[in-house]
Amino acid sequence: MTTIRLHNTRTRSKEEFIPIDPDNVRMYVCGPTVYDRAHLGNARPVVVFDVLYRLLKQVYGAGHVTYVRNITDVEDKIIDRAAERGIAIDELTRTTTDWFHQDMAALGVDYSADAGFREPKATEHIGGMIAMIEDLIANGNAYAAEGHVLFRVRSYADYGKLSGRSVDDMIAGARVEVAPYKEDPMDFVLWKPSSDDQPGWDSPWGRGRPGWHIECSAMSLALLGESFDIHGGGIDLQFPHHENEIAQSCCAHPRGQFARYWLHNEMLQVEGKKMSKSLGNFFTVRDLLDQGVPGEVIRFVFLSTHYRKPMDWTEAKAAGARRTLRKWYEQTTDDTGAGEVDPAILRALSNDLNTHEAIATLHDLSTRGESAALAASLRFLGLLGESAPEWAAESPVDAGTTALIEQLLAARAEARKSRDFARADALRDGIAAAGVIVMDSASGSTWDLGPDFDLAKLEALK
RNA sequence: GGCGGGUUGGCGGAGAGGUUACGCAGCGGAUUGCAAAUCCGUGUAGACCGGUUCGAUUCCGGUACCCGCCUCCA
Numbered sequence: 001m002t003t004i005r006l007h008n009t010r011t012r013s014k015e016e017f018i019p020i021d022p023d024n025v026r027m028y029v030c031g032p033t034v035y036d037r038a039h040l041g042n043a044r045p046v047v048v049f050d051v052l053y054r055l056l057k058q059v060y061g062a063g064h065v066t067y068v069r070n071i072t073d074v075e076d077k078i079i080d081r082a083a084e085r086g087i088a089i090d091e092l093t094r095t096t097t098d099w100f101h102q103d104m105a106a107l108g109v110d111y112s113a114d115a116g117f118r119e120p121k122a123t124e125h126i127g128g129m130i131a132m133i134e135d136l137i138a139n140g141n142a143y144a145a146e147g148h149v150l151f152r153v154r155s156y157a158d159y160g161k162l163s164g165r166s167v168d169d170m171i172a173g174a175r176v177e178v179a180p181y182k183e184d185p186m187d188f189v190l191w192k193p194s195s196d197d198q199p200g201w202d203s204p205w206g207r208g209r210p211g212w213h214i215e216c217s218a219m220s221l222a223l224l225g226e227s228f229d230i231h232g233g234g235i236d237l238q239f240p241h242h243e244n245e246i247a248q249s250c251c252a253h254p255r256g257q258f259a260r261y262w263l264h265n266e267m268l269q270v271e272g273k274k275m276s277k278s279l280g281n282f283f284t285v286r287d288l289l290d291q292g293v294p295g296e297v298i299r300f301v302f303l304s305t306h307y308r309k310p311m312d313w314t315e316a317k318a319a320g321a322r323r324t325l326r327k328w329y330e331q332t333t334d335d336t337g338a339g340e341v342d343p344a345i346l347r348a349l350s351n352d353l354n355t356h357e358a359i360a361t362l363h364d365l366s367t368r369g370e371s372a373a374l375a376a377s378l379r380f381l382g383l384l385g386e387s388a389p390e391w392a393a394e395s396p397v398d399a400g401t402t403a404l405i406e407q408l409l410a411a412r413a414e415a416r417k418s419r420d421f422a423r424a425d426a427l428r429d430g431i432a433a434a435g436v437i438v439m440d441s442a443s444g445s446t447w448d449l450g451p452d453f454d455l456a457k458l459e460a461l462k
Numbered sequence: 463g464g465c466g467g468g469u470u471g472g473c474g475g476a477g478a479g480g481u482u483a484c485g486c487a488g489c490g491g492a493u494u495g496c497a498a499a500u501c502c503g504u505g506u507a508g509a510c511c512g513g514u515u516c517g518a519u520u521c522c523g524g525u526a527c528c529c530g531c532c533u534c535c536a
Contacts, residue, residue, distance in 0.1 A: 437499085
C-alpha cells in the first residue's frame with residue numbers, strides 16, 4: 001500500500017500517516033460561514049483538501065473514507081448580513097450555501113453524488129453543542145455567567161500547544177475582549193444570550209446561541225467520534241479556532257484523542273499582496289468565473305503551489321495555466337478513458353500533497369506523448385471531466401466570421417501557390433494582426449482566435 | 463510585544479547531503495519561400511555570516527529582509 005506522509009502542524013514535522021481504522025479513514029475540514037460568496041482565499045482549502053480526499057480514497061478505497069466539511073449557518077456575521085439585506089436568515093444561508101456548491105463545483109469539487117462526504121449544518125447540531133457544554137461545566141472546564149457560558153482556559157494545561165503559545169504570552173500583547181463576566185480575559189465564549197430579534201435556542205442558560213468554535217467540536221464528535229484522523233483548515237484558523245476546538249473536545253472527552261493529524265494550508269495573496277477590500281484586490285470565485293477564467297484554470301493555479309506555502313494569484317499564472325491546460329486537452333481529445341493514473345502522480349501526492357511535483361509529472365507525460373495516462377492523471381487531479389471543457393475547444397465564432405477567415409486563408413494559400421509571396425505575407429501579417437492565430441502544417445492550415453481578436457481589422461483585409 | 467513561516471537561475475516554483483527539477487521567457491538548431499506552430503538542444507541559481515562534514519543551496523547557529531496569525535477573514 002502507498003505510504004502517505006503528511007506534515008502535522010501538531011508536531012511540526014512530516015509524519016507517516018497511519019489511520020486509526022484503515023476501513024474508515026476520517027477527515028474533518030472547517031467549512032464556510034455562509035453569509036456571502038466565497039472569495040478566492042476561501043476556495044484554497046476546499047481544493048487542497050479535495051486533493052487529499054481523492055488521494056485517501058485512492059489508497060484506502062472509496063468506501064473507506066469519510067470526509068466531513070461543515071456549513072456554519074449560525075454566526076453573528078450572518079445575522080448582520082441578513083438584516084442589511086432585509087431577508088430571513090435561513091434564506092441567506094440557503095442561498096449562500098447553494099452559491100458555495102456551484103462555485104466549488106466549477107473548481108472540480110462536487111460531492112453531490114459522493115457517499116463518503118458529509119456536510120452537517122451547525123443549526124442541526126445545537127443539541128450536541130448544548131450537551132458538550134454541559135459536560136464541560138460538569139468537568140469544571142466551563143462556567144456560566146450572566147447568560148453566557150465560557151470556557152475556562154486555565155483549566156486545560158495544553159491550551160496553546162497547537163499554535164505554540166502559552167496563555168501568559170498571549171495575555172501580554174493581548175487584544176482579547178475583556179468582559180465583566182469573564183474569570184480570565186483569555187476565556188472564550190461557548191454560549192451567549194440572544195435578544196428577541198436574534199436567532200436563539202432554549203438552553204439551561206436561557207435562550208441563546210452558540211459561540212463560534214463549539215460547532216466544529218460537536219459536529220466532528222457526532223459524525224466522526226471522539227478520535228479521528230485528520231483535521232484541516234487554513235493556517236489562520238490555527239489560533240484561536242482550532243486551539244479552542246481542541247480544548248473543548250479534549251476536555252469534554254478526555255479519553256479521546258480528537259484529531260491526530262492537523263493540516264493547515266497557507267494563505268492566498270493577489271499579485272504579491274494580501275487580498276483585502278481596502279487594497280481593492282478582493283474578489284470572489286464567481287467574479288473570476290464571470291470574467292471567463294475557467295474553474296480548471298483556477299484549480300491548476302492552486303495546485304501549482306504547495307499548500308503549505310503562500311500562494312500568489314496573478315493574471316500571468318492564470319494565462320499560463322490556461323495555455324498549458326488547453327494544450328493537454330487537445331492532446332487527450334481521443335482519450336477513451338482506459339488510461340491509468342501515473343504512479344508518479346500518487347507518489348508526489350503521497351509526499352505531503354506535492355501537487356506541484358504532480359504537475360511536473362503531467363508535463364512529463366505530455367512530452368512523452370503518453371496521452372492515456374495524461375488524461376487519467378488529469379482526471380484524478382480534478383482537472384479534466386468526462387471530456388475537455390468547452391472553453392478549450394475551438395473558439396466559438398459565428399459562421400460569417402468563420403467563412404471570412406477560411407476565405408482569407410484560401411486567398412493566402414492561393415498566393416503562396418502562385419509564389420506571390422508579397423501578397424501571401426501581407427495576408428498572413430494582416431490575419432495575425434486581427435488576432436487570429438494560424439498554424440500551418442503539411443496537411444493545411446488550422447486557426448484559432450487569440451485574446452485580441454478584432455473583426456474590423458479582419459474585414460479590412462477583404 | 464508574543465508566536466509561526468519564508469528568502470532558490472530573467473520570472474514562477476520543487477526535490478534531494480555529493481548526479482538534469484519542471485514550466486514560462488530567452489538563446490541556438492531543425493523545419494519553412496519568409497514566418498507562426500511544432501520538435502531538438504541550451505541555463506551550474508540557492509539572502510548574508512559562521513559551524514558540522516571529505517563535501518551543503520539541502521543539517522545547525524546567528525544577522526538582515528519579507529510575510530502571516532494574535533483584530534471570531536480559509
